[in-house]
Amino acid sequence: MRWSNPAARRARGISRFAIRSGERLASATPAMQRTLVKDALQASGPMDSILLQGWVRTRRDAKAFSFIELNDGSCLKGLQIIVDATLPDYAHVAQASTGASVAVQGRLVASQGGGQKWEVVAAQFTVLGEADATYPLQKKGHTLEFLREIAHLRPRSNLFGAVFRVRSRLAYAVHQFFQERGFCYVHTPIVTASDAEGAGDMFRVTTLDLANPPKTEQGEIDHSKDFFGKKTFLTVSGQLEAEIFATALSNVYTFGPTFRAENSHTSRHASEFWMIEPEVAFCDLAGDMDLAESFVKYLIRDAQQHCAADLEFFAKFVDKELAARLNFVLERPFQRCSYTEAVEILARSGKTWEHPVAWGDNLQSEHERYLTEEHFKCPVTVYNYPRAIKAFYMRVTDGCAPDRQTVGAMDLLVPGIGEIIGGSQREERLEHLRAGMALHHLEEKNYWWYLDLRRYGTVPHSGFGLGFERMLMFVTGVANIRDVIPFARTPGTAEF
């Protein structure tokens, strides 16, 4: 380690770990331990000496003292600081405007005012970094669109602080859910050479000089001269590689960034997003749906347990029905309905559809919304889709009619967002898989290793993909995917 020596670390102002109450803070004030606002607010009694460091949310000056609301991101709430005008450091208070970083040492006492249990009476007050009048985050309301333009500052707002605390917690819960169940975490590649994963347009990865690329004798770009000796892309899914590991380690999952180059302009699509893809050997479609349901419920329950204050904030300011919806979802089994049944429900609905409903066509957004928001009023898993509209690797349903062939695909639809999970039982029978590839005009030589999995010890297996950001939207009630990812990448936008 470069800075393994504690003294050297201290000299550079670097603290070794995430700082928690009771741990030594090596930087600003080595003599004292820093307390996080979260911990100070939960104090069981007054404290003679406490050190807090954070950012000023707002300051209110009285004649004899100033009130400063200090937030350090450890929780939604801030801590009220009282700086008395008789204090020598009171001269610094004028610099402690909204956004400034400050350190406060003082006494934690029961608050004289209403609105908070504890407050800190400062003995020492230091402004570490001023924030002048150009600081864009005001005390009053900002639109989400404006905050997106200042993505480097928006985590300091109540809403985004809460969103990213929940995001962190849910990422942890993802691992916890699978690790508790004996799943192995597999790191599938980000750069891939398979250009037909079938999940959408891909970003090219190249080191070729675009102004002057090497050409073949036929005058075409010579990809054999590229970095990897062939055309390469950013992954759109780790599924095919996850299948390799599922047929060795039985239960695996991936959790990583995923890239889609579609020119989508919607509130629920991003060019770069995080996806969780479990892959389970010896598991059929019903088992896959069971896993998806318990996974979604687990994540909701975990957020309720560990991010209660943040969820309350969302319920109050973002989505009034959030709490009721999350509880409703937890309390009952998700509905399940076959694609064929869904088509019948839609045909019988009496609704006039912008896109007509016909067996064999994809379900449109309006259809999915009707099923989950109006008909079932609940998350619903639609399964067994027509073979022709689904991916080549999905398993042909046993006993389906030859003129209405279906595959074991399933989509989990939730109110307000639509598809949050897409999965399937994979075709484990070599000849069926080859037929599926032929149907989709895929060349077997590009999938030789995928076919080998069916040649050597093939097993029934299933999996799905959960869009992490879509799950966050569902849990927080935040309506735009750009607001649940720290720095959104969408067509035309890659700031920060």
Place this chain on the structure above:
RNA sequence: UGCCCGGUAGCUCAGUGGCAGAGCAGGUGACUGUUAAUCACUUGGUCGUAGGUUCGAUCCCUACCCGGGCAGCCA
């Protein structure tokens, strides 16, 4: 990519074919155990960009740029 909505002060918005407006933020002062504090005064503008119509355009028209929504694609 298609359709729709928007772009006016740092932020949120109103407005009119004829002198550019409010609230908040900023500044000054007053007041106050305050809580998005309050009160008074006050600074602040290339009305997205480029053309066009017009005596005159922030306003009407066209194109473009940017933002947003919906649809498709999907997670």
